[in-house]
Amino acid sequence: MKSLADLTFDNRFARLGDAFSTHVLPEPIAEPRVVVVSPAAMALLDLDPREADSEEFAQLFAGHKLWSAAEPRAMVYSGHQFGSYNPRLGDGRGLLLGEAVNEAGQHWDLHLKGAGQTPYSRRGDGRAVLRSSIREFLASEHLHALGIPSSRALCVTASSTPVWREKQERAAMILRLAQSHVRFGHFEYFYYTRQHDQLKQLGEHVLNCHFPACLAQPEPYLAMFREVVERNAELIAHWQAYGFCHGVMNSDNMSILGITFDYGPYAFLDDFDAKHICNHSDDTGRYSFSNQVPIAQWNLAALGQALTPLVEIDALRETLNLFLPLYQAHYLDLMRRRLGVLSSDAGDDALVQRLLQLMQGSAVDYTNFFRELGDSAPAQAVARLREDFTDLAGFDAWAADYLLRSQHDGDDQAQRRTRMHAANPKYILRNYLAQHVIDAAEQGDYAPVRELHQVLSRPFDEQPGFERYAQRPPEWGKHLEISCSS
Numbered sequence: 001m002k003s004l005a006d007l008t009f010d011n012r013f014a015r016l017g018d019a020f021s022t023h024v025l026p027e028p029i030a031e032p033r034v035v036v037v038s039p040a041a042m043a044l045l046d047l048d049p050r051e052a053d054s055e056e057f058a059q060l061f062a063g064h065k066l067w068s069a070a071e072p073r074a075m076v077y078s079g080h081q082f083g084s085y086n087p088r089l090g091d092g093r094g095l096l097l098g099e100a101v102n103e104a105g106q107h108w109d110l111h112l113k114g115a116g117q118t119p120y121s122r123r124g125d126g127r128a129v130l131r132s133s134i135r136e137f138l139a140s141e142h143l144h145a146l147g148i149p150s151s152r153a154l155c156v157t158a159s160s161t162p163v164w165r166e167k168q169e170r171a172a173m174i175l176r177l178a179q180s181h182v183r184f185g186h187f188e189y190f191y192y193t194r195q196h197d198q199l200k201q202l203g204e205h206v207l208n209c210h211f212p213a214c215l216a217q218p219e220p221y222l223a224m225f226r227e228v229v230e231r232n233a234e235l236i237a238h239w240q241a242y243g244f245c246h247g248v249m250n251s252d253n254m255s256i257l258g259i260t261f262d263y264g265p266y267a268f269l270d271d272f273d274a275k276h277i278c279n280h281s282d283d284t285g286r287y288s289f290s291n292q293v294p295i296a297q298w299n300l301a302a303l304g305q306a307l308t309p310l311v312e313i314d315a316l317r318e319t320l321n322l323f324l325p326l327y328q329a330h331y332l333d334l335m336r337r338r339l340g341v342l343s344s345d346a347g348d349d350a351l352v353q354r355l356l357q358l359m360q361g362s363a364v365d366y367t368n369f370f371r372e373l374g375d376s377a378p379a380q381a382v383a384r385l386r387e388d389f390t391d392l393a394g395f396d397a398w399a400a401d402y403l404l405r406s407q408h409d410g411d412d413q414a415q416r417r418t419r420m421h422a423a424n425p426k427y428i429l430r431n432y433l434a435q436h437v438i439d440a441a442e443q444g445d446y447a448p449v450r451e452l453h454q455v456l457s458r459p460f461d462e463q464p465g466f467e468r469y470a471q472r473p474p475e476w477g478k479h480l481e482i483s484c485s486s
């Protein structure tokens with residue numbers, strides 16, 4: 001266990017130099033208070049959880065103090081936003097403070113979001129508000145607990161510093177952890193500005209730091225692209241299987257590590273709806289739930305384009321074509337686990353698609369359906385769930401096929417229940433739950449956000465006494481309007 005003062009740094013990205021990032025000091029927020037802390041994220045840095053109670057903790061994560069070995073930098077990148085290329089984005093309100101190295105030798109980027117203006121702020125104030133910081137914190141730690149790759153979050157600090165959005169709000173900061181903050185948009189920036197030497201340098205950095213095994217391949221940059229394709233196929237399969245809608249899949253919000261990154265107006269589906277649009281500003285539904293699969297491939301194509309100075313275009317194309325089959329295989333594996341079927345069958349894809357079609361329009365709760373499916377033996381479970389569907393004949397036909405598929409699994413109901421509950425969360429981060437704790441936090445009451453964080457960090461456990469967190473949303477909770485950056 002380490003104290004905060006003992007963190008050691010090895011700032012590999014900062015060493016790439018001024019073509020890649022700019023030195024900027026954090027601008028502190030006034031009267032910082034620690035809102036919520038993740039002990040699991042602290043453990044990644046070997047930090048003693050009691051450190052979170054120290055005065056120094058709030059000071060460090062509200063921009064008042066800095067480790068002497070930290071080298072705060074704003075990274076430059078560009079990217080495609082809603083399909084159009086934006087030549088200059090970059091860290092407009094976040095700083096890479098440095099790369100902390102833990103006892104296992106892992107590097108963790110410490111990124112302080114809401115740390116003030118940078119050369120990339122454009123017209124923004126460089127700040128983050130409390131509600132968006134709490135949303136990112138809760139989602140980061142919850143997705144990780146669900147087994148969905150994600151950036152992590154160490155803490156949120158609130159302040160008395162005023163910030164103007166639609167109304168006056170308070171500035172906050174979130175400390176994000178990730179093993180890399182390199183986005184597809186980093187490569188796009190060097191490609192479109194024709195800085196091919198720097199493009200290569202960035203590729204070398206990524207290979208050395210994150211994909212060393214690719215260096216042994218005949219074409220390391222192609223192997224790197226393949227790794228990014230594979231990881232993102234696996235990531236999107238998790239999103240689709242667990243009903244997660246990211247909301248702003250711009251290429252600057254896509255991570256080369258294939259982790260969920262840059263949380264904005266995200267949502268987990270309540271009632272299943274393949275066409276769900278969680279981003280209030282997404283008028284055309286470009287980033288609707290079911291579009292996430294082709295959009296991920298589109299973003300990978302944008303990354304591939306940026307790699308054309310380093311790799312033969314046909315080889316990139318061939319690798320890009322692996323995305324859909326890889327996605328499909330991961331997705332089906334996850335859905336089989338959610339359905340509790342142990343073997344695989346050529347008809348599984350149809351079994352899943354038919355179920356989703358029946359759910360669509362029936363107002364069936366996506367999370368609770370799968371949890372309940374494992375609660376009792378298959379025949380009883382489908383008999384109970386039948387009540388929720390409008391197309392009863394369709395459901396009966398599906399259920400008959402499902403029961404046939406479940407028959408061959410040799411285990412008893414107790415085993416089946418354990419196995420299915422390990423794949424089907426009881427607790428999911430529903431928008432209305434986030435809204436409740438945000439309302440309380442804005443009034444200075446942080447107990448609800450801390451409790452919700454704790455419940456959501458064990459989403460597969462029953463947690464007696466906390467069942468209210470598994471409830472479906474009230475009507476208002478289904479129609480919350482959440483937009484991009486805040």
Ligand code: AMP
Binds near residue numbers: 126
């Ligand atoms: P996002 O929608 O959070 O992914 O942000 C898109 C771009 O806008 C990134 O370059 C951000 O750094 C920048 N940005 C978002 N909000 C602000 C803000 N309040 N101040 C400055 N830059 C911002």
Ligand code: MG
Binds near residue numbers: 252253262
């Ligand atoms: Mg972003």
